[in-house]
Amino acid sequence: MNILVLVKQVPDTSDVKFDERGVMIREGVQSILNVFDQFALEEALRLRQKYGGEVSVMTLAPEQAKTAVQKCLALGADKAYHISDKAFGGSDTLATSYALSLAIRKAGNFDLIMAGNQATDGDTGHIGPQVAEWLGIPHVSYVEQVLSIENGRATVKSILEDGYRIVDVELPALFACLPPTNFEYTNPSMSGIIKAKSKPYTWWKADDIDGDKSKFGLNGSPTRVLKMYPPPKRSRGTVFTGDYHDAVKKIIEALMEKKVIE
Amino acid sequence: MSDYKGILVVGEIYDGKIRPVTFQLVSKARELADTLNTTLSVVLLGHNIGDMAREPIYYGADKVYVMDDQIFEPYVAEVYSRALTKFIGNLKPEIVLIPATHTGREYGPRISAALETGMTADCTDLVIKNGRFVQVRPAYGGNIMGEIITPNHRPQISTVRPNVFKTREPDRSRTGEIVQVKPEFDSMKVRTFIKEIVKTTVTGAKKLDEAKIIVSGGRGVGSKEGFEKLRELADLLGGAVGASRVAVDLGWMPKSAQVGQSGITVQPDLYIACGISGTIQHIVGMKDSKVIVAINKDPNAPIFNIADYGIVGDLHEVIPIFIEEIKKIKKK
Ligand SMILES: Cc1cc2nc3c(=O)[nH]c(=O)nc-3n(C[C@H](O)[C@H](O)[C@H](O)COP(=O)(O)OP(=O)(O)OC[C@H]3O[C@@H](n4cnc5c(N)ncnc54)[C@H](O)[C@@H]3O)c2cc1C
Numbered sequence: 001m002n003i004l005v006l007v008k009q010v011p012d013t014s015d016v017k018f019d020e021r022g023v024m025i026r027e028g029v030q031s032i033l034n035v036f037d038q039f040a041l042e043e044a045l046r047l048r049q050k051y052g053g054e055v056s057v058m059t060l061a062p063e064q065a066k067t068a069v070q071k072c073l074a075l076g077a078d079k080a081y082h083i084s085d086k087a088f089g090g091s092d093t094l095a096t097s098y099a100l101s102l103a104i105r106k107a108g109n110f111d112l113i114m115a116g117n118q119a120t121d122g123d124t125g126h127i128g129p130q131v132a133e134w135l136g137i138p139h140v141s142y143v144e145q146v147l148s149i150e151n152g153r154a155t156v157k158s159i160l161e162d163g164y165r166i167v168d169v170e171l172p173a174l175f176a177c178l179p180p181t182n183f184e185y186t187n188p189s190m191s192g193i194i195k196a197k198s199k200p201y202t203w204w205k206a207d208d209i210d211g212d213k214s215k216f217g218l219n220g221s222p223t224r225v226l227k228m229y230p231p232p233k234r235s236r237g238t239v240f241t242g243d244y245h246d247a248v249k250k251i252i253e254a255l256m257e258k259k260v261i262e
Numbered sequence: 263m264s265d266y267k268g269i270l271v272v273g274e275i276y277d278g279k280i281r282p283v284t285f286q287l288v289s290k291a292r293e294l295a296d297t298l299n300t301t302l303s304v305v306l307l308g309h310n311i312g313d314m315a316r317e318p319i320y321y322g323a324d325k326v327y328v329m330d331d332q333i334f335e336p337y338v339a340e341v342y343s344r345a346l347t348k349f350i351g352n353l354k355p356e357i358v359l360i361p362a363t364h365t366g367r368e369y370g371p372r373i374s375a376a377l378e379t380g381m382t383a384d385c386t387d388l389v390i391k392n393g394r395f396v397q398v399r400p401a402y403g404g405n406i407m408g409e410i411i412t413p414n415h416r417p418q419i420s421t422v423r424p425n426v427f428k429t430r431e432p433d434r435s436r437t438g439e440i441v442q443v444k445p446e447f448d449s450m451k452v453r454t455f456i457k458e459i460v461k462t463t464v465t466g467a468k469k470l471d472e473a474k475i476i477v478s479g480g481r482g483v484g485s486k487e488g489f490e491k492l493r494e495l496a497d498l499l500g501g502a503v504g505a506s507r508v509a510v511d512l513g514w515m516p517k518s519a520q521v522g523q524s525g526i527t528v529q530p531d532l533y534i535a536c537g538i539s540g541t542i543q544h545i546v547g548m549k550d551s552k553v554i555v556a557i558n559k560d561p562n563a564p565i566f567n568i569a570d571y572g573i574v575g576d577l578h579e580v581i582p583i584f585i586e587e588i589k590k591i592k593k594k
């Protein structure tokens with residue numbers, strides 16, 4: 001079993017701030033490994049333990065994302081691919097997924113590709129399905145667990161709004177993963193961190209991957225950000241602290257006036 | 263680029279019915295089509311669709327394309343994306359709207375890659391500015407909004423979450439054209455197979471993403487039994503019951519009820535948060551509700567900072583009063 005996990009470093013969204021022009025204030029904001037990707041990685045490591053083989057991780061990002069990749073190695077991934085070049089600046093999801101698919105082709109034959117269902121920064125959830133499309137392989141999103149792998153097929157549990165599906169897919173395939181609610185994330189061990197330093201770490205530039213360079217970066221991105229602005233703020237409303245009966249009556253009256261209840 | 267004309271809404275059939283989000287998208291798309299002075303079509307994929315195909319017309323569609331084939335039941339991403347890629351490639355609409363459901367978010371991005379065009383996820387608004395299609399969406403956990411355009415590629419594809427747009431009143435006398443389309447595929451080989459579909463929502467309970475009123479509970483509810491009172495209030499109001507992640511982790515509510523960053527995003531008319539502290543991960547999933555009511559015994563709980571109305575108090579006492587007062591009104 002050769003597994004590749006796509007990982008991304010993201011700002012910790014529980015403490016990002018933007019100025020009034022919509023520019024992110026980077027100072028003091030922690031960069032973390034996207035939690036969905038850490039889950040995908042831990043699922044991949046579990047599969048390696050069960051079925052053998054190798055787990056690689058890949059990111060397309062500026063150099064500083066190395067910390068997140070290094071964390072993956074410390075958690076147990078065998079090797080890393082880091083694709084980094086100014087040419088990729090300004091990529092939207094189409095350009096990112098295209099470049100990733102080329103790098104995946106170059107990196108070798110994977111039976112399974114795992115990704116996060118979404119990254120907590122852009123939150124598009126596009127990359128997994130788009131990479132699968134570029135590679136011409138099937139994929140499943142919202143995968144909570146890979147149940148089994150047998151005879152070149154994998155069975156997974158995929159979450160729906162009102163339940164779940166058990167899906168059986170021919171490999172190679174891509175799974176976009178969503179952690180179950182009670183998932184306990186592992187912290188890298190000291191020995192893991194030390195071992196990570198000597199694991200294979202491959203850097204590729206745009207010239208190292210074969211493909212149509214006009215589809216890279218900002219030039220290869222069909223979408224453009226016109227502007228960014230802070231969301232309309234909700235302000236603190238009326239908070240009642242006295243008699244419950246009185247408070248409930250007043251609130252119900254207001255709700256009826258606003259026609260949100262009839 | 264000028265070959266691309268009209269708006270196409272991809273409708274979704276789920277459990278044998280057209281999903282409400284389809285009508286919400288059609289309602290919004292009608293406005294956009296009128297502003298752009300163009301036509302609005304809907305495409306439905308499924309099996310034994312029958313008369314259902316008329317429904318989008320009542321909400322504003324000019325034309326409904328029907329791809330009726332056994333291959334679409336049950337839904338799998340590769341089949342839907344292949345059939346839709348072919349269809350959209352032939353139809354050449356200038357704008358395509360796809361529901362940001364778990365299914366839409368699964369097959370949708372494949373279409374954008376196959377057609378090599380731009381796609382904008384989870385839009386919260388769609389507007390025409392100076393003749394240009396502008397897609398508004400949140401990013402960074404709802405901390406920032408962005409306006410996205412697709413200047414030089416067609417079609418321009420957006421996904422939109424359920425309940426972001428309101429449904430217009432259906433006009434059952436409205437007429438339109440229904441066109442049967444034979445699905446075409448570049449390759450017929452299907453590599454995905456659905457073994458089982460399991461529903462975990464309580465039977466008879468309203469779907470969270472389709473409810474206009476949500477009564478939601480967190481750790482403060484205290485137990486699985488505690489949620490029964492919330493359900494009583496929700497039933498009385500014709501709403502659904504939601505939960506914070508903690509309440510789901512503790513096994514009091516199913517995962518499908520979880521609102522927030524790793525759960526679902528809701529935008530009801532009314533969201534009643536009971537015993538929920540209001541962490542950012544929960545708030546991103548419900549802050550766009552029209553009216554928020556919070557009940558929490560801690561006066562400093564952050565949920566009060568975004569609530570329109572709040573009661574500082576024990577929810578086990580407040581909820582029964584709510585139930586009682588609503589019952590009184592219903593009697594009148
Ligand atoms: C990556 C990630 C994703 C996450 N995704 C989600 C998500 O999708 N959804 C989500 O909800 N959370 C999510 N979380 C978890 C989130 O950070 C919080 O842990 C969670 O939302 C807290 O739930 P809570 O408000 O029910 O519990 P608490 O924070 O423990 O709050 C309970 C509240 O109940 C009040 N209370 C207690 N008893 C009573 C009573 N008798 N009457 C009235 N009030 C009472 C207390 O004062 C308190 O304010 C996520 C976290 C991470 C790291």
Ligand SMILES: Nc1ncnc2c1ncn2[C@@H]1O[C@H](COP(=O)(O)O)[C@@H](O)[C@H]1O
Pocket residue numbers: 005006007008034036037058059060061093096100114115116117118119120122123124125126127128
């Ligand atoms: N630049 C990137 N490099 C590697 N993997 C990525 C990158 N961007 C996104 N991904 C993967 O795709 C998933 C979905 O991301 P997104 O589509 O941005 O929400 C992430 O959880 C990652 O697994």
